[in-house]
Amino acid sequence: MPITPTYPGVYIEELPSGVRTITGVSTSVTAFVGRARRGPINEAVTIHSFTDFERVMGSLWEESSMGYAVYHYFLNGGKDAVIVRTFNENGDTTLATIELEDAGSAQAILLEAASPGSWGSNLLARVDYATKEDLTNVLFNLKVKDTSTGLIETHRNLSSVEQDARFITKILKEESNLVRVQSFTTRPAETPAPDAGATEFEDNPDIPALSNAIAAITATDGGNIGDSEIMGSGVVPKTGLHALDDADIINLLCIPPYDSATSGEILNGDVNDQVRAAALAYAKNRRAIFLVDPPSNWNDKDDPDPDALGISLDENAALYFPRIKSPDALQEGRLGTFAPSGVIAGLIARTDSQRGVWKAPAGIEASLKGSLDLSVQLTDAENGELNPRGINCLRAFKGVGRVAWGARTMRGSDILADQWKYLPVRRLALYLEESLFRGSKWIVFEPNDEPLWAQIRLNFGSFMHNLFRQGAFQGTSPKDAYLVKCDSETTTQNDINSGVVNIIVGFAPLKPAEFVIIKIQQLAGQVDA
Numbered sequence: 001m002p003i004t005p006t007y008p009g010v011y012i013e014e015l016p017s018g019v020r021t022i023t024g025v026s027t028s029v030t031a032f033v034g035r036a037r038r039g040p041i042n043e044a045v046t047i048h049s050f051t052d053f054e055r056v057m058g059s060l061w062e063e064s065s066m067g068y069a070v071y072h073y074f075l076n077g078g079k080d081a082v083i084v085r086t087f088n089e090n091g092d093t094t095l096a097t098i099e100l101e102d103a104g105s106a107q108a109i110l111l112e113a114a115s116p117g118s119w120g121s122n123l124l125a126r127v128d129y130a131t132k133e134d135l136t137n138v139l140f141n142l143k144v145k146d147t148s149t150g151l152i153e154t155h156r157n158l159s160s161v162e163q164d165a166r167f168i169t170k171i172l173k174e175e176s177n178l179v180r181v182q183s184f185t186t187r188p189a190e191t192p193a194p195d196a197g198a199t200e201f202e203d204n205p206d207i208p209a210l211s212n213a214i215a216a217i218t219a220t221d222g223g224n225i226g227d228s229e230i231m232g233s234g235v236v237p238k239t240g241l242h243a244l245d246d247a248d249i250i251n252l253l254c255i256p257p258y259d260s261a262t263s264g265e266i267l268n269g270d271v272n273d274q275v276r277a278a279a280l281a282y283a284k285n286r287r288a289i290f291l292v293d294p295p296s297n298w299n300d301k302d303d304p305d306p307d308a309l310g311i312s313l314d315e316n317a318a319l320y321f322p323r324i325k326s327p328d329a330l331q332e333g334r335l336g337t338f339a340p341s342g343v344i345a346g347l348i349a350r351t352d353s354q355r356g357v358w359k360a361p362a363g364i365e366a367s368l369k370g371s372l373d374l375s376v377q378l379t380d381a382e383n384g385e386l387n388p389r390g391i392n393c394l395r396a397f398k399g400v401g402r403v404a405w406g407a408r409t410m411r412g413s414d415i416l417a418d419q420w421k422y423l424p425v426r427r428l429a430l431y432l433e434e435s436l437f438r439g440s441k442w443i444v445f446e447p448n449d450e451p452l453w454a455q456i457r458l459n460f461g462s463f464m465h466n467l468f469r470q471g472a473f474q475g476t477s478p479k480d481a482y483l484v485k486c487d488s489e490t491t492t493q494n495d496i497n498s499g500v501v502n503i504i505v506g507f508a509p510l511k512p513a514e515f516v517i518i519k520i521q522q523l524a525g526q527v528d529a
Contacts (some may be wrong), residue, residue, distance in 0.1 A: 018455040022439030022463040027357040027431055028349035029080045030073060031250040031288070032342075033241055033279075034066030034258055035225045036085040038119040042232065042239040044247040045083045050074045055149075056177075057083060058119060062330055063221065065256040065267045069342030072326065073254075075370045076343050077350025082247045086230060086240055087116055090223030096120030097217045098179070100127060100188035108188040109168065111144075111179045113219060121218045122148040123178060124201050126191045131157050140187055142168070144178045145201045152201070153178055160187035224266065225258050231278045241282045249434070251427075252348060253283045253290045254341040260296075268323070268337045270296050273310025284316045287430045289423070292319040292410070293339035299375065301382040304391050306410055313390065315411040315420035316430075320344050320392045322376035324368060324402070337375055340394060343368050347404060357431050358472045360407035360424045360512035368394065368402040387514075388414040392423075407512050425509040428472065436460065436505065448496050453486045456503055460484040464507065474508035482507045 003011045031044075037058025039045065047053050053070050060067045070081060087094070094116035102108040113120025124145045131139040142155045153176055158168040169181040194200055232240015244250060255276070260269030271279075271293060283290035292311070298304050304321050306313060320340050328336035344361070347368065351361040374394055378386070383393045383405060390413040392406030409426050411418040420426045439459070446452045464482040467473065473481035483506040490502040 018458060019462075020439070020442055020455070020459050022435060022459055024435045024463075024467075025249055025431065025438060026080065027251050027352045027427065028078070028345070029082060029247075029250050030078060030252040030254060030345040030349070031082045031084070031244050031247065032066055032070055032073075032254050032256065033084045033230055033244070034069075034086065034256045035061075035064040036066060036083070037061050037064075037221065038115055038117045039083070039085045040115055041085055041087045042237065042243045043084070044243050044245075045085075046247070047081050047083060048079065053081075053083065055151075057085060058117075060330055063224070063266055065258065065269065065339065068267060068326075068328075068338055069254055069256040072324075072338065072342035072370055073346040073349075076346025076368065077353065078346040079349055079353070082244060082250055084240070084243045085115075086225050086232070088223040088225045088229055089116070090220075092220040092222060094219055094222055095182075095217075096123060096219040097182060098123060098125050100125065102186050103189045106185070107183075108186050109181060110183045111172075112182040114176060114178055114180055116219065116222060118219050118221050119146070119148055122146055125179070126200065127188045129190050136161075138164070138187060139166075140190070142172075143200075144176070146178055147201070151178070160184075227259075227272050227275050230255060230258065230271075230275050241278060244282070244286070250283075250286055250288050251430075252345045253279055253286075253288050254345055255279050255290075255293075256342065257293065257296070257339050267328075268296050268339075276309055276311045280311050280314055280317050284314065287434050288316065289409075289427060289430070290314075290317045291341040291344055292317050293341045294319070294321040294323060296323070296337075298322065301376060301378055301386065304386055304389075306390060306413075311410075313410045313413065313416070315409045315418065315426050317410040318344075318392060318408070318423050319390065319410055320394060320404070320406075321386065322374050322378075322394060324371040324394065325373035325375060326370050327372065335372060340368075343371060344404065356470060356472060358424050358428045358510050360422065362392070362404045362407040362512070364397070364400050364403055366404040367400075368404065371402045374402060390416075407514075422509075422511055425511060428507075428509055432505065432507065435463070439463065440503075443501065448491070448499070448501050450487075452501065453488075453491070456486045456501070457484050460486075460503065460505060464505070472507075472510070474510055480508065 003013045005011055039057040045056055050071050096113045098111040099107050100109040126143045128141050138160045139157050142158055145152045157166055158171055159166045172180055230240050232242045234242040238245055255271050257269035257271055259272055260266050280290045323337050324340050324343055325335045325337055327333045347366055348361045351359055374396055378393050378395055386393055387406055390408045390410050392408055395405040396402050407423045409420055409423050412421045461484045465478055468478055468481045475481035485504040490504055
């Protein structure tokens with residue numbers, strides 16, 4: 001506020017600088033939607049490693065390709081992922097339960113697994129009264145063990161009184177990753193001490209263990225998921241793809257194969273057309289790129305046909321061919337065939353961190369880690385047939401290995417001559433859009449006149465200039481690389497009266513050198529006169 005002088009002397013007034021730093025958003029947060037052994041249903045869970053995935057969603061599973069896709073993603077350089085677990089109840093019991101009895105052998109508490117799946121059948125529970133001072137005899141401690149992972153949770157000083165701050169139902173809901181309270185009657189009896197020489201938790205449920213309460217109802221993993229589970233609904237509570245609405249940002253979207261005509265072939269299965277269309281629409285709405293896997297019946301260089309995928313040729317989608325062959329840890333390391341989207345997402349993340357979002361995720365540096373073979377071996381001539389149609393080929397070169405050898409969007413067909421032909425150009429544009437969108441919220445409701453326009457030019461220009469210095473744009477000088485315009489020409493008096501400020505941001509993108517042409521000429525010898 002301006003200072004009002006009231007006495008003779010010196011006054012200090014701090015003036016705003018007008019600098020509001022725009023921070024670039026992340027570029028390679030990858031979303032996966034599919035089936036898993038365990039974990040929250042239809043919730044967007046952020047993880048940062050495959051160890052996180054195993055802890056929350058369970059290990060690799062032959063009934064789901066999502067675990068393999070996430071594994072390939074982190075193996076190839078992925079850093080952040082958002083996982084949505086979908087589930088098909090299939091009319092079966094999906095939650096394991098544990099009954100804790102009171103002193104009279106009546107049911108005191110019925111615990112249930114925190115999420116559906118057979119994993120809950122491995123839970124063991126114990127109760128003891130080694131609490132803080134308890135004059136009213138309402139407190140107890142609860143220990144729960146997941147024998148499949150060895151994880152033990154200890155919840156101390158739980159209360160059997162609903163009004164207490166540590167009432168068991170409330171605490172387990174907020175703090176436990178293993179169990180919830182299905183029904184509650186009274187404080188459970190203390191579990192007898194284990195027999196001499198026995199461990200606190202008996203690891204083998206087949207051996208009688210009076211010291212433990214074992215999961216009473218064996219849960220199932222549900223049925224194979226279908227189109228409806230993946231597409232979900234945007235109606236609260238949101239399910240499937242729409243569960244990603246709770247994620248702050250996603251840049252890449254992968255839908256691992258989930259459908260197969262042959263039982264046991266889910267890992268090399270397919271994604272149906274309607275799901276591809278829904279995934280593409282969702283990715284476009286979130287300023288993300290949908291990585292499209294080739295169908296399992298594309299077994300030859302003549303098979304790829306982007307028009308047969310049931311989706312539009314969109315700039316927010318990229319198609320890769322063929323599928324990869326990688327060791328399967330569940331099959332003694334024998335090669336299995338997998339969809340490449342997880343590998344490609346990891347490769348994109350690695351390229352972003354090493355070179356920037358403007359660098360094409362392709363070339364001899366773009367190695368496909370963990371891939372020992374490809375389902376189709378392509379020659380240069382065959383690659384030359386597919387590349388002009390917007391199909392990114394995966395190639396194997398001697399001395400180099402398996403690499404990505406294409407960087408086009410599905411608008412990359414030469415016949416379209418589209419401005420978003422190249423994947424790095426499209427991804428850079430999405431990066432700019434999201435960063436400027438988030439960094440300009442402060443503008444709303446500011447006085448719409450030259451002082452505001454000057455601040456906009458300063459802040460937007462600083463952001464663009466920083467990218468120019470990093471090599472994100474063409475040109476040797478800023479005026480050749482980008483422009484930021486916001487003045488009386490872009491925002492007329494009628495715009496001001498309508499509450500509108502118009503900002504024009506332009507950039508000169510870098511485009512990959514797809515074709516390297518070396519011209520060699522023989523020089524004739526010079527004859528001295």
